[in-house]
Amino acid sequence: MPAESRLGAGLRLAVTTFTTLPLPTGRIDRAVAGTAMTLAPLVGLALGVALGGVLLGLAQVTPPLVAAGLTIACGALVTRGLHLDGLADTVDALGSYRRGPAALEIMKKPDVGPFGVVALALVLLLQTATLAELATRPGPAAFAAVVTATAAGRLGVTVACRRGVPAARPDGLGALVAGTVGPVAALAGVVAVALPAVAAVPGRPWQGPLAVLAALAVVLLLLRHLVRRLGGVTGDVLGAVVEVTTTLVYVGLVLSGGSLPRSGG
Numbered sequence: 001m002p003a004e005s006r007l008g009a010g011l012r013l014a015v016t017t018f019t020t021l022p023l024p025t026g027r028i029d030r031a032v033a034g035t036a037m038t039l040a041p042l043v044g045l046a047l048g049v050a051l052g053g054v055l056l057g058l059a060q061v062t063p064p065l066v067a068a069g070l071t072i073a074c075g076a077l078v079t080r081g082l083h084l085d086g087l088a089d090t091v092d093a094l095g096s097y098r099r100g101p102a103a104l105e106i107m108k109k110p111d112v113g114p115f116g117v118v119a120l121a122l123v124l125l126l127q128t129a130t131l132a133e134l135a136t137r138p139g140p141a142a143f144a145a146v147v148t149a150t151a152a153g154r155l156g157v158t159v160a161c162r163r164g165v166p167a168a169r170p171d172g173l174g175a176l177v178a179g180t181v182g183p184v185a186a187l188a189g190v191v192a193v194a195l196p197a198v199a200a201v202p203g204r205p206w207q208g209p210l211a212v213l214a215a216l217a218v219v220l221l222l223l224r225h226l227v228r229r230l231g232g233v234t235g236d237v238l239g240a241v242v243e244v245t246t247t248l249v250y251v252g253l254v255l256s257g258g259s260l261p262r263s264g265g
Contacts, residue, residue, distance in 0.1 A: 034182075065132040155245070
């Protein structure tokens with residue numbers, strides 16, 4: 001496949017994997033999948049721009065907590081809640097203390113167990129609470145924070161699909177994308193996400209990039225554990241990575257040793 005055609009097909013696959021935009025499907029193979037996972041942070045940046053605009057708009061007419069909750073709801077709507085579903089399934093598998101095929105079988109069940117419910121509640125609570133705090137900060141910083149966290153969540157997938165990370169199953173999304181991203185592409189994604197992160201915390205240009213790097217470090221440890229328990233990555237694992245990375249970045253952006261500027265003075 002020519003490089004340009006693979007780029008176009010990869011972009012379509014990335015958009016349809018991480019959003020609900022109804023784009024026509026094209027050729028899908030591991031080369032295209034690798035391009036799609038490499039472009040995942042760029043899709044996250046675009047989605048973050050949209051959600052950042054939603055937050056700023058809602059913050060003008062609703063309290064910060066309401067604006068945050070509605071923004072989180074919009075994010076779940078535009079992704080069909082697939083990442084949240086992956087988080088719940090992955091945590092249920094971990095909570096079962098089973099390994100390999102037995103744990104994967106739990107992930108395939110349509111119901112959500114108690115571990116998954118707790119994980120969903122905790123992640124949604126943390127995302128809403130941190131976003132409510134960010135909504136009180138100056139508009140450009142709040143906007144940059146949403147863009148950073150949303151893009152970082154998809155960057156987590158890029159890192160999870162790097163070479164050397166196996167798939168847990170011989171079929172499914174995990175088998176298609178596992179091990180398809182090279183180190184240079186992953187590093188480029190880190191740089192792309194670190195740029196908006198610089199503006200995410202007023203007066204502290206280092207805190208945003210540091211929050212991204214710290215979140216990725218935690219996700220790498222989580223991935224190592226998941227590979228040991230499950231044998232590799234699956235589509236559910238990638239969804240969990242999106243939500244965990246996004247949440248950790250939001251938390252890192254609101255950590256403060258002192259007062260920060262608030263919007264409206």
